[in-house]
Amino acid sequence: MVRTRIAPSPTGEDIHIGNLYTALINWAWAKKNKGKFIVRIEDTDRSRLVRDSEQKILKTLKAYGLTYDEGPDIGGPYKPYRQSERLDYYKKYAEELIDKGVAYYCTCTKERLDELRTLQQKQKQIPKYDKFCLVRQTDVKQEIKKGKQFVIRFNVLSGKEIVFRDVIRGDIKILSDNLDDQVLLKSDGFPTYHLAVVVDDYLMKITHVIRAEEWLSSTPKHILLYKAFGWDMPIYAHVPILRNPDRSKLSKRKNPVWASWYLKQGFLPEAVLNYLALMGWSHPKQIEIFNLEEFVKVFDLKNIKSVGPAFDQVKLEWINGEYIRKTPDSKLKSLIFESLEKKYPEDLIEKTVPLVRERIKKLADYLPLCEFFFEKPKKYNLDLSQKKDLLKRIYEELSKISSWKAEVIGEKMQNLAKKLGVKNSEFFMTLRVAITGKKISPPLNESMEVLDKKECLQRLDNLV
């Protein structure tokens, strides 16, 4: 039974788009293998905790359709799924390591650690804990008894070669000399990430640890922990980190990073996921647009490339446009209605949908294009003061129309333009601006039909 998991930290306003990417891969892999996808909240850093963050992360995940089988809000066989509620486990396992002699207590102060680090850096050495407390454990225990703050550290033996296999990157080797005596249990009784992931992944029977590349360098620490406990290791897969256009790690400064931002902009969940799936992976048939079901069918973890791809919003928009064009009218109408917070009449929106579906790439593009349907233009992007005669003739011609249909309007207008000897482009541009206020709009005749005769005549009348 394949069991995958994502382990977000509730330290931001929402789930990061990079984490959504990791979530998608985990979700897809679980689905493909008819396994389980789990969400575990890693809230062990009390100082960086952000209120409501967990709730938003879960909500956004669901909004994207990445539903999970076990999680903090729905429970599951290995609950609780919030690390802050699993403190007893970490304490127990940390002590087990002490008993086994592979971990030790440490009472060094932050000040001493800082001093040590600056000194080492000055001497161009690798900043590492100097095992000061390791050799004086009896004293340390005394200090602790007297109430001194302490942490539990992992005793990393030097000179050992650690090898592990990553599904995406192959075999990776590293010398234990490069590893620090990692703190496992902090002085506030909370575990560090390194202890908590290993313990929880083991306890929750996670089979595949699929996470971002930034964790690759600390994987050897985890391997050492698995060995110390005598546990079987999970299969590792480190997916690439999404990049900014300048190739740095995707960041707030250079890109919108919160997954819900894309939803607010009117990117459709499936479109975003489709785009994300294309990061570091491609469909065997080179198809670019495919749904989740298709993705799960043909996806394979080992086909993910290890290069960090740049997140390209332009291509995302193209994919989104493709999805919008495929969305049925009534559905698209509802989406627009919702995205506008129901402030505009639904029936009017419905009539405009066929006119705009090929002109918007995301729902947020709708209003700038269509506002004129709901209210009269406040300004005109073209000087119409010299066009009053023309507008007057148009007004007269339009008022004669009894069957207010785009086709009829179009025919009458064409004829009028011809009769007056005005070039089509000029004629329609004048009329367009008069009606919509803008030089860019949905097809004019159809728009006028939607607007209805009375409204159109009124708008013209105001200008002459």
Add this chain to the structure above:
RNA sequence: GGCGCGUUGGUCUAGCGGCUUAGGACGGCAGGUUCUCAACCUGCAAAUCACCGGUUCGAAUCCGGUACGCGUCACCA
């Protein structure tokens, strides 16, 4: 700086030693269609496959080195 990972057009990628004068997609440019903008159609430009050496009859593809990029070196995850 140490360690780790990576490097095919601007971007996402195909490629698994001969099928490749390196293919597709986004974007760009030009044209067509047209009442504007899109959509759609046609065409074009754009990669000496980071560089240098090696293996081989033959390398984008295998090996080594260099450069560059990214990640990581916390009582953060």
